[in-house]
Amino acid sequence: GIQVEQSPPDLILQEGANSTLRCNFSDSVNNLQWFHQNPWGQLINLFYIPSGTKQNGRLSATTVATERYSLLYISSSQTTDSGVYFCAASTGGGNKLTFGTGTQLKVEL
Amino acid sequence: GAVVSQHPSRVICKSGTSVKIECRSLDFQATTMFWYRQFPKKSLMLMATSNEGSKATYEQGVEKDKFLINHASLTLSTLTVTSAHPEDSSFYICSAFAGGGSTDTQYFGPGTRLTVL
Numbered sequence: 001g002i003q004v005e006q007s008p009p010d011l012i013l014q015e016g017a018n019s020t021l022r023c024n025f026s027d028s029v030n031n032l033q034w035f036h037q038n039p040w041g042q043l044i045n046l047f048y049i050p051s052g053t054k055q056n057g058r059l060s061a062t063t064v065a066t067e068r069y070s071l072l073y074i075s076s077s078q079t080t081d082s083g084v085y086f087c088a089a090s091t092g093g094g095n096k097l098t099f100g101t102g103t104q105l106k107v108e109l
Numbered sequence: 110g111a112v113v114s115q116h117p118s119r120v121i122c123k124s125g126t127s128v129k130i131e132c133r134s135l136d137f138q139a140t141t142m143f144w145y146r147q148f149p150k151k152s153l154m155l156m157a158t159s160n161e162g163s164k165a166t167y168e169q170g171v172e173k174d175k176f177l178i179n180h181a182s183l184t185l186s187t188l189t190v191t192s193a194h195p196e197d198s199s200f201y202i203c204s205a206f207a208g209g210g211s212t213d214t215q216y217f218g219p220g221t222r223l224t225v226l
Contacts, residue, residue, distance in 0.1 A: 031213045034110075041200055043217040060226045063137075085154065095141065095206050095213055 002027045002091045004100035012068050012106045013077050021072040021103045023087035031090040031097065032063055038083050046072070046085075077107045113205045115218035122193055123226055130221045132203030138183035139205035143215065144176075147200040159186045191192045193225045208226055 003026040013019055024070040026034070034046040047054050049070065054061050058077075063070040070087055084104050090098040112135040118122050132142055141160050145153040158166045158179050165178035175197075186205075190191040190197050200222050204215040 033214065035217070040220070041220040042208045043153075043202065043204075043220075045216065082200060088153075090213075094154055095215065096143070096158060097204075097215060098155070099145075102152055104137070104150075 002029070002089055002098050003108070004087060004089050004098050006085075006087060006100040006103050008103060009101065010104045012107075012108065015077060015079060015107055017077050017107075018029045018075045019077060019105070021074070021085055021087075021105075023070040023072070023089075023100055025068050025070075025087075025089045027068070027091045029065065029068075029089040029091050031095060032070055033088050033097065034061055034070070034087065035086045036081075036083050037086060037102075043086070044102050074105075077105075079109065082103060082107050110173065110216070111207075111216045113203065113216045113218040115203055115221050117221060118219060119222045120222075121224045124194055125191055125192055127191045128193055128223060130190075130201055130203075130223075132186045132188070132205070132218050134184045134205040134207075134216070137205070137207050139186075139207060140183065141206045142180060142186040143204045143206070144178060144186075145190050145202045145204070147202060147220075149200075153202060156188075190223065193223070195225045198223055198225045 032050045035043045049063045051065040058075045060073045084102045088099045116131045144156045159180040167173045180186040202220040204217045
């Protein structure tokens with residue numbers, strides 16, 4: 001099956017800093033999503049982005065499908081951005097998502 | 110829109126008992142629901158795919174007789190952990206997929222934390 005890897009595994013930022021999270025996947029995808037898992041475990045949808053670029057406020061994402069990677073950009077980070085960020089991808093039919101290993105982000109004052 | 114609920118949010122049970130977890134899509138019909146398991150500080154692992162009106166499809170290594178899944182309607186799927194043991198303690202998360210339209214987005218429930226004593 002598809003392999004999904006994320007980097008870095010851990011990231012500590014000062015409030016106001018910018019960051020880039022990376023997601024590499026091993027096969028062509030028909031679905032790629034970014035999520036933020038808050039401290040209570042809820043997965044919050046950030047982007048559905050199998051290709052192209054999207055922006056939502058301080059967050060933006062780019063997927064280069066031909067090179068099999070996706071990037072999540074966080075600008076002007078805030079303490080509420082802390083948590084784990086996952087990308088997940090699916091290939092072929094069935095819409096089964098394979099989750100990446102996650103990036104644990106901590107934003108400090 | 111696209112809200113998925115889970116009940117209960119937290120459950121503690123004795124070893125040997127069975128526990129049922131409900132997953133509901135509140136404002137859309139879900140042709141497919143998925144069940145995941147997450148261990149502390151780990152990623153989510155897909156357990157099974159639940160399609161309305163048909164048998165669930167389990168991932169390799171998941172015991173279908175231990176984790177019973179029923180998808181009786183387009184808005185409800187249930188996961189029953191039978192004869193639970195301490196090693197079944199985990200965070201269980203469901204997702205719902207509406208299908209069709211311009212996106213194939215899955216929406217996730219808030220999760221159920223199961224502790225087996």
